[in-house]
Amino acid sequence: MLPRLLRRLLWVPVTLLTVSLLTFLVLSTIPDPILARAASDAERTEVMRERDLDVPLFWNLAPRDARVRALEAWKEAGKEGPAGDAARAEIVRIGGAALPHVLPALDALAPAERARAACGLAPLVERMGLPEVEVARDPEHAARYWLRFWDDRGIEFRSAAVASAVERISRYRSDSRAEELAELDTYALEAVMEAMPTPSERTTIDEARALVGLAARATRRDDRIAEDASASEATAVVVRWRRWWEAHRLDYVTLDGPGRATAAVLETQYGRWALRAVTQKLGRAGDATVARELRRRAPLTATIVFGAVVIAYAAAMALGMIAAASRGRRLDIAIAMGVLALVALPTAVLAVGARAAGAEGIVVPTLVVAAGLLAMPTRLMRSSLISTLNRSYVRAAVARGASRSRIIGLHGLKNGFLPILTQVTLEPPAALGGAFVVEHVFGLRGVGAGTIEALANRDVDWLMAIALVAAATATFGVLAADLILAAADPRVRRFFSGAS
Amino acid sequence: MMPFRRKSRLAAGPITHGAIARARLARSSRFALGVALLGTLALVGLFADLLASTDPLLARRPDGGVMVLPALFERDPARRASLLPIVGAPVPHGAHELGAALLSPSVDHPLGTDTQGRDVFARVAFGARTALGPALAAVTISMVLGIVLGGAAGYLGGFWNRSLERLVQTVGTFPAILVVAIARAIEQDPSALSIVVGVAFVRWAEVARLIRAEVLRERGEEYVLAAKALGASPARVFVGHILRNSTGPILVSAVFGIPSVALLEATLSFLSLGAPVAAASWGETLAEAARRPEALHLLAPPTLALATTLTGSYLIADALRDAMDPKKSRRRSDARRPPAHADA
Numbered sequence: 057m058l059p060r061l062l063r064r065l066l067w068v069p070v071t072l073l074t075v076s077l078l079t080f081l082v083l084s085t086i087p088d089p090i091l092a093r094a095a096s097d098a099e100r101t102e103v104m105r106e107r108d109l110d111v112p113l114f115w116n117l118a119p120r121d122a123r124v125r126a127l128e129a130w131k132e133a134g135k136e137g138p139a140g141d142a143a144r145a146e147i148v149r150i151g152g153a154a155l156p157h158v159l160p161a162l163d164a165l166a167p168a169e170r171a172r173a174a175c176g177l178a179p180l181v182e183r184m185g186l187p188e189v190e191v192a193r194d195p196e197h198a199a200r201y202w203l204r205f206w207d208d209r210g211i212e213f214r215s216a217a218v219a220s221a222v223e224r225i226s227r228y229r230s231d232s233r234a235e236e237l238a239e240l241d242t243y244a245l246e247a248v249m250e251a252m253p254t255p256s257e258r259t260t261i262d263e264a265r266a267l268v269g270l271a272a273r274a275t276r277r278d279d280r281i282a283e284d285a286s287a288s289e290a291t292a293v294v295v296r297w298r299r300w301w302e303a304h305r306l307d308y309v310t311l312d313g314p315g316r317a318t319a320a321v322l323e324t325q326y327g328r329w330a331l332r333a334v335t336q337k338l339g340r341a342g343d344a345t346v347a348r349e350l351r352r353r354a355p356l357t358a359t360i361v362f363g364a365v366v367i368a369y370a371a372a373m374a375l376g377m378i379a380a381a382s383r384g385r386r387l388d389i390a391i392a393m394g395v396l397a398l399v400a401l402p403t404a405v406l407a408v409g410a411r412a413a414g415a416e417g418i419v420v421p422t423l424v425v426a427a428g429l430l431a432m433p434t435r436l437m438r439s440s441l442i443s444t445l446n447r448s449y450v451r452a453a454v455a456r457g458a459s460r461s462r463i464i465g466l467h468g469l470k471n472g473f474l475p476i477l478t479q480v481t482l483e484p485p486a487a488l489g490g491a492f493v494v495e496h497v498f499g500l501r502g503v504g505a506g507t508i509e510a511l512a513n514r515d516v517d518w519l520m521a522i523a524l525v526a527a528a529t530a531t532f533g534v535l536a537a538d539l540i541l542a543a544a545d546p547r548v549r550r551f552f553s554g555a556s
Numbered sequence: 557m558m559p560f561r562r563k564s565r566l567a568a569g570p571i572t573h574g575a576i577a578r579a580r581l582a583r584s585s586r587f588a589l590g591v592a593l594l595g596t597l598a599l600v601g602l603f604a605d606l607l608a609s610t611d612p613l614l615a616r617r618p619d620g621g622v623m624v625l626p627a628l629f630e631r632d633p634a635r636r637a638s639l640l641p642i643v644g645a646p647v648p649h650g651a652h653e654l655g656a657a658l659l660s661p662s663v664d665h666p667l668g669t670d671t672q673g674r675d676v677f678a679r680v681a682f683g684a685r686t687a688l689g690p691a692l693a694a695v696t697i698s699m700v701l702g703i704v705l706g707g708a709a710g711y712l713g714g715f716w717n718r719s720l721e722r723l724v725q726t727v728g729t730f731p732a733i734l735v736v737a738i739a740r741a742i743e744q745d746p747s748a749l750s751i752v753v754g755v756a757f758v759r760w761a762e763v764a765r766l767i768r769a770e771v772l773r774e775r776g777e778e779y780v781l782a783a784k785a786l787g788a789s790p791a792r793v794f795v796g797h798i799l800r801n802s803t804g805p806i807l808v809s810a811v812f813g814i815p816s817v818a819l820l821e822a823t824l825s826f827l828s829l830g831a832p833v834a835a836a837s838w839g840e841t842l843a844e845a846a847r848r849p850e851a852l853h854l855l856a857p858p859t860l861a862l863a864t865t866l867t868g869s870y871l872i873a874d875a876l877r878d879a880m881d882p883k884k885s886r887r888r889s890d891a892r893r894p895p896a897h898a899d900a
Contacts, residue, residue: 071726078726086741396870400863402819404826404842405855412849431870482728489733489823496827497846507734508829511741519738527729534725 061539068531075527077114079520080326084113086514105303108325108516116327119319121311126154130161133176134169144176151180151274152241153308156213159206162199174198183273184239213243222247225270226263234270242274245308249301255281255290264294271297292343299340302328329516339517341506346521349506354525357502359418360491364425365483369433369476371426376437376472381464383442391434399431403490407497421494428490429483433476440472474541481537485530573880577804580879587879590871593864594814601684608678610650612641649675651682651836661853668853670844680857682836687865690748691817694755695810701756702763703806707794709764710771720768727761732820737829746833751824755817766809770802804880811873815866822862838862 088107094100104110111119118124125146132143147154162170178192191201211217218240225233237244248267255261265281272280279297281290311319321327332339337347379391406424441464444450450467492504503522510518581587606613611627618638623630630636647666649655655673659665667676709720736754740746771794774780783793818838823829825839826846833840838858845854 067722071722071729074726075729079730082738082742086738087744396867399870400866402822402842402859402862404823404839404846405859405862408842408846408849408855411846485729485731488731489820492733492827492829493823504827507737508827511737511829514741519734523730523734526731526734527726530729531725534728 064535064538068528068535071531072524072527076330076520076524077326079523080329080516081113083514083516083519084325088514090513106299107514108303108328110303111324111328114324114326116320116324119306119311119316119323121306121316121319122150122153122308123157123310125307126150126157127161129154130158130173133158133173134165136172140172140176144173148177148179150242150307151183152213152243153245153310155180155206155241155243156210156310159202159210162202162206167199170199171195174202177202180241183276184241185235186239209239212240215247218244218247222251222267225266226251226253229262229266234266237270238273242308245271245274245301246305249297249305252294252297254294255287257287261285261287261290264290268293268297295343302332325516329520332517333520338521341515341518346517349518350503350521350525353501353503353506356418356500357488357491357495357504360422360425360494360502361484361487363422364429364487364490365480367422368426368429368483369480372430372433373437373469373472373476375430375434376441377464377468379434379438380441380445380468381460383438388438395431395434398427401427403428403493404497407494411497416498418500421491421498421500424494425487425490429487433479436475436479437472440475441468444468444471474544477537477541477544481530481533484533485526488526573800577879581875584875584879586871587875590868590873590875593868594872595868597684597861597864597868598688600681601688604651604678604681604685606645608647608649608651608675608681609645610648610653612639612644614643615639615641647675647677647681649678651675651678653678658848658851667857668851670841670854671848672844676841676853676857679836679841680838680861683838683841683858684861686748686833686835686837687818687821687861688814690751690755690821691814693748694752694759694817695813697752697756698759698813699763699806699810701760702765703767703799705760706764706767707771707799710768711775711790711794711798713772717768717772720764724761724765724768727758730758732758733823733829736820736824740824740829747835751817751821755820759813763806763809766805767799767802770805771798774798774801804877807880808873808877811869811876815869818865819862822858 088103088109090107091100091103091109094103101110129143129146129150132139133147134140135143147158158173162174165173172195175193175195175198178189178198181189181192188201191197218237221233221237221240222244225237237248248270252267252271253260253264255264261281265283265285268279268281272278277300279293281293285293306319306323309315322331329339337345338350339346341349375391375395379388382388403424406427407421410420410424444467445463447467450463453463453467491502492507494500495502495504496508506518507522509515510522600607605627606625609627611625613625615623615626616639617623618640622642623639626636626639630639649665651674653674655669655675657669657671657673659669659673661668665675665677667680670676670679705720709716732755735758736751739750739754743750774797780793780797783797788796821837822839822842825833825837826843828840828843838861841854841858845851845858848854
């Protein structure tokens, strides 16, 4: 029994992984409504980045890191005209992170191109806070300036040096150290973002402010922590920066060997979602996390779903017993008709009717959902009871004078319970639809309302979470039912222990 | 006791399982009622264009001749405009035609109009098409898929059997409503396709599970061994023997499937989950009724249509189950007798 149980438990993660991959694949084919609303090309690019649409789905063999982007732009950077302007602007945007790749390649360009490309880097000098702005703008001297710059300072563009500099600044916060880091521009961004704390008290707010200031300066993304900011305001800024970093990280980071291998998996739509799901509690839901939003909404939906299933099955067992005891008679037919009538009325109609009659709260919605589930278990209970009642041991009991209630209650229930148990595990996914309807009609803020919204916005994090929670619930439900079945039925127990 | 004592035709041919089932169905009043209910709805859906339309059924041509169904046979709009209508459709309104909102039932609008001024009868009639067409297609596709996959897995056994078990369990964890809602969102302008694909994706697993269990059970039966010994190919054993013996449960599950798909479609349209529907749908009319609970003429027609679908299918499925149950050789009326006598 135990080995088999363990094997089944081991299959649970596999099942969930399959569900997540499959769901993700399907969700990725939904046309993005927010992307469709983007007005300009720039806005489009930004939306694509924020919604992970700029990377492949499952596998990214050629992640576009800072090196790839910089060298690509560098090819055009010496040219005249709008293409050259755009390439130079792109290198300036990538900033310090591009310098280790483009400056050593400066010599390889023809003189005229070299001058244009070098001049294009001039805005960087200003941003880094260096004094030689005029020199860098001068086509005569710009190339030489940058070659000398790289000879003098190339040694500072090393990740180990940057990491220790960032650590010093977050510890001591002196302006001169900040200037030092500013000279590295975006090259320091990775270390800055990694060191950025979640502000909670005075000291960490100051630390976060210094680091956010550096990041804002290098990226010209003006989102800083004000001098008098409270902890929660500061946290909001830091969270925004982290989200931005998640989408833009690869622009400023050069991947090494292992980094490239990790990026092949993580710098994909699925990888980013999976990372968010693991590190950020199932991902983002507005300003909160999906896990928090689920904790807020799921109890209501779970109460309706499981409450309805329990009520429906309890009622169905009673009705099934009565029907079986009076099979063929008027009561049996009346029960069959009554159950059919309840099921024939769609949940939506019952809900609208109950709502119009002024019902509120959670009890009536649960009953409404339960009504729609009643038919199947009632019929199942009735037929399995009837087949039991025709068995010879039951007839023997009748002959010995056992009362009808004893026969139904003891022999019938014991054998009729098992098919019901198998059936009940299949119900919650089906009851979910009913729960969505009653939530909608009664204006309850459960999972259903959230899902309708999420579908309208193609909110991958939320939909993936719902699919996974549903899958996990169903999987463990089936497992639990099998265990109970094994405990109740010796035949199944023998099958489980493998001694069939 | 003989299974039944019905004269002529049966006495001539061999008494097969199928013949018994057919005879039982022919006698069943539940089956007749169910077919009548579901058949009426299907006919309404099929001929919705004739029941509710602005186009006439009969029209007179300028040259004096009479034309039947000009909407169908006269494609040229200029010439169609020159026709003189003689007999119009019973309800002279289409499903998308806008008019005065929330009219009560009248001669012009037998079931009134909805909040957008569309004729409710036309909406419900065309809604039958939206509900039943995809349901039939989805159930058929999932049945074929399930039979092929479940049969193959059950017959091949071993690795395939275990893989199918896993797959069926995995698919079983997807809530149907979510799957179809996502399919609708993918489609953006939802048609019947999203329902068919979404439902087929969820339902095939149920059929496959049924078939697989049946195959596993029957594989060792003597008649299968006998067929094998006679040199029948696996495909022949499966189709000719095993599948034939599992027709009952599959058919019953398929008939139960139809109302559940129709209900799913109504639920999705009711919630406008995924994307709003363009086609007329009972669920959409119900959603209008939910916004105007005092307008009973909005609530009753789609409710009645859905209830008819459910009741009709349940009656048919019930009758089918009884008729195809090989263990049940007694008549239904025998059930009234105490079991001790009936089993003799």
